[in-house]
Amino acid sequence: QVLRQFVRHDSDTAASLVLERSMNRVQLLGRVGQDPIMRQVEGKNPVTIFSLATNEMWRTGDSEVSQGALLFLCTLGDISQKTTWHRISVFRPGLRDVTYQYVRKGSRIFVEGKIDYGEYTDKNNVRRQATTIIADNVIFLSDGSLRDKV
Numbered sequence: 001q002v003l004r005q006f007v008r009h010d011s012d013t014a015a016s017l018v019l020e021r022s023m024n025r026v027q028l029l030g031r032v033g034q035d036p037i038m039r040q041v042e043g044k045n046p047v048t049i050f051s052l053a054t055n056e057m058w059r060t061g062d063s064e065v066s067q068g069a070l071l072f073l074c075t076l077g078d079i080s081q082k083t084t085w086h087r088i089s090v091f092r093p094g095l096r097d098v099t100y101q102y103v104r105k106g107s108r109i110f111v112e113g114k115i116d117y118g119e120y121t122d123k124n125n126v127r128r129q130a131t132t133i134i135a136d137n138v139i140f141l142s143d144g145s146l147r148d149k150v
Contacts, residue, residue, distance in 0.1 A: 029141075
């Protein structure tokens with residue numbers, strides 16, 4: 001129901017305009033890759049930036065073994081893992097400051113926000129693309145000490 005809200009506008013000169021509500025939402029659970037930094041471009045609000053690693057794990061080479069009327073799934077394969085790094089930016093004033101102060105490398109956190117695709121020109125005058133998660137909620141699950149990783 002929330003995603004199917006429409007606004008219609010009929011006009012003699014233009015075809016009907018239909019606007020649909022859409023969603024850009026991201027949820028990530030992972031570990032921080034480096035201590036956050038705070039940047040401020042002249043005339044703009046400061047932003048806290050850090051990287052977050054998420055992991056995917058799967059087992060390869062599963063096989064089925066039949067024994068009478070029972071069917072067993074034997075996990076004979078290797079475990080594979082893929083780590084994906086995400087750039088997180090926090091603009092909200094209260095959250096930005098708390099995140100900068102308390103998040104540390106190795107901290108386990110949950111981030112909610114939206115995905116943003118942008119472009120910039122690097123120092124060699126090459127046009128680059130960047131994907132950033134704009135966080136609007138950060139939940140601290142651990143402080144990153146070795147005790148929390150066990």
